[in-house]
Amino acid sequence: MFRPLSLYIGLRYTRAKRRTHFISFISMISIAGMALGILALITVLSVMNGFQKELQSRILGMAPHATITEYPGPMKDWQTAADTAKTNPQVTxxxxxxxxxxxxxxxGRVQGALIQGILPEVESEVSDLASNMVEGDLQGLLPGDFKVVMGSQLAASLGLQLGDKVTMIIPTANVTLAGAMPRFRRFTLSGIFEVGYQFDSSLALINLSDAQKLFRLKDSVSGVRLRLKDIYQSREIAREVARELDGPHGISDWTREHGNFFAAVQMEKKVMFLILLLIVAVASFNIVSTLVMLVTDKQADIAILRTLGTSPAEIMQIFIVQGVWIGIFGTLLGTIGGVALALNVTDLVAWIEQVSGSQILASDVYYISFLPSELRWMDVITIGCASLVMSFIATLYPAWRASRVKPAEALRYE
Structure with a gap:
């Protein structure tokens, strides 16, 4: 079978037993270093993807994808706005x-909170609150019963348990003979939810009817929350819905409140990719030292090939083949190891926690108490291609040095 001379000799050099084992040792170090760098890069990016996906599902499972408000003042005919929004195919x-x-x-304990009035029977259309309840349920928020559902951290900071009576203070004054007094109302804690984000420490939910009485809105509401099929088109879809409504309306979407958080996570992922890519770069440029020593060791062979008519370009290709083979082997090992670790890192960390008896990600410190992982094949392909390109670049200078060997000088002392 026909094979180019440079490819044949280059592959033969990779299989040949060298006169010195030191070059082989350096080659193995280069392969191992590249494999470890790629393994670490794939695993870390998969873990960051997992964190991003988990936080996104938790945050956007509670926060509205988009909201429609009436300008100015509260929305009076919210039912019409909701029905109009549902006619849009992108609104779920x-x-x-x-x-x-x-x-x-x-x-004696006091905590501030965001008070949100909801309709329990339709809340599942726009949030995953019902699936995040750890005690009680949303159906307990009946109109006129003045019950409240709180985040777990908010309830814990107040020392509340289900059935406790808690006093809500509203910064809307009641004018009395004694002067302006803040408004008070007793509520019964009927449920506790836990999301794993700031909602747990700052959000309290009451029935929409109770909120209307509390904030003196009569039959009006603050606005309508929307859940969408494509969260990345939230602003455009909200504008489409607002244009179909009578009168001026304001819009908002999840990027206005939480967009900076996701942008920071994405930036951190990019920076981590560049930092860990330096490990792969260091390992790939070890190929330079390996090939330089190999060129020195093979000067007599290079001189013989030159006297037999081999061109400098073919000599250069021989050592490029060998250097690229080291890069391919290291990339293959690192990719296999990285994919295997990324797919099993969650179970591995859970096993380590079970054996050690300690929790790596404490639930009271981090938003997520386990190590999530999501392997994206595009990341694997990008990392593999980047490592192969760096391996190829690392072979150019030693291969060029080999092509510049002069046969007469190389064979003078042979």
Whole structure:
């Protein structure tokens, strides 16, 4: 079978037993270093992808993808706005809401919170709150019963348990003979949810009817929340819905409140990729030292090939083949190891925690108490291609040095 001379000799050099084992040792170090760098890079990027996906599902499972508000003042005919929004094929759910600020006090403890009025029967259309309940349920928020559902950290900071009576203070004054007084209302804790984000420490939910009475909105609401099929088109879809409504309306979407957080995570991922890619670069440029020593060791062979008519370009190709083979072998080992580790890192960390008896990601410190991982094949392909390109670049200078060997000088002392 026909094979180019440079490819044949280059592959033969990789299989040949060298006169010195030191060059073989350096080659193995280069392969191992590249494999470890690629393994670390694939694993770290997969873990960061897992964190990003997990946080996105938790945050956007609670936060509205988009909101429609009426300008100026509260929205009076929210049902029409919700029905109009649902006619858009990109809208999967719509529900009214009322937002307000307040404080809770219980047994001498005081905590501020975002008070949100909802309709429990349609809340599942726009959020995953029902699946995040750890105690009680949303159906307990009946109109007129003045019950409240809190985040786990908010309830814990107040020392509340299900059935406890907590006082809500609203910064809307009641004018009395004694002067302006803040408004008070007793609520019963009927449920606790846990998302693993700032909602746990700052959000309290009450029935929409109770919120209307509390904030004196009569039959009005703050606006309508929307859940969309494509979260990355939220602003455009919200504008389409607002244009179909009568009168001026304002729009907002998840990127306005949480976009900076996801942008920071994406930036951190890019920086981590560049930092870990330096490990692969160091390993790939070890090929330079390997090939330089090999060129010195093979000067007599190079001189003989030159006297037999081999061109400098073919000599250069021989050592490029050998250097690229080291890069391919290291990349292959690192990719296989990285993919295997990325697919099993969650179970591996859980096993380490079980054996050691300690928790690596404490739930009271981090948003997520386990190590998520999501392997993306595009990341694997990008890393593999980058490592192969760096391996090829690393072979150019030693191969060029080999092509410049002069046969007469190389054979003078042979």
């Amino acid at each position: 759910g719509a529900a009214p809401f009322i937002n307000g600020q307040g404080m809770f006090t219980f047994s």
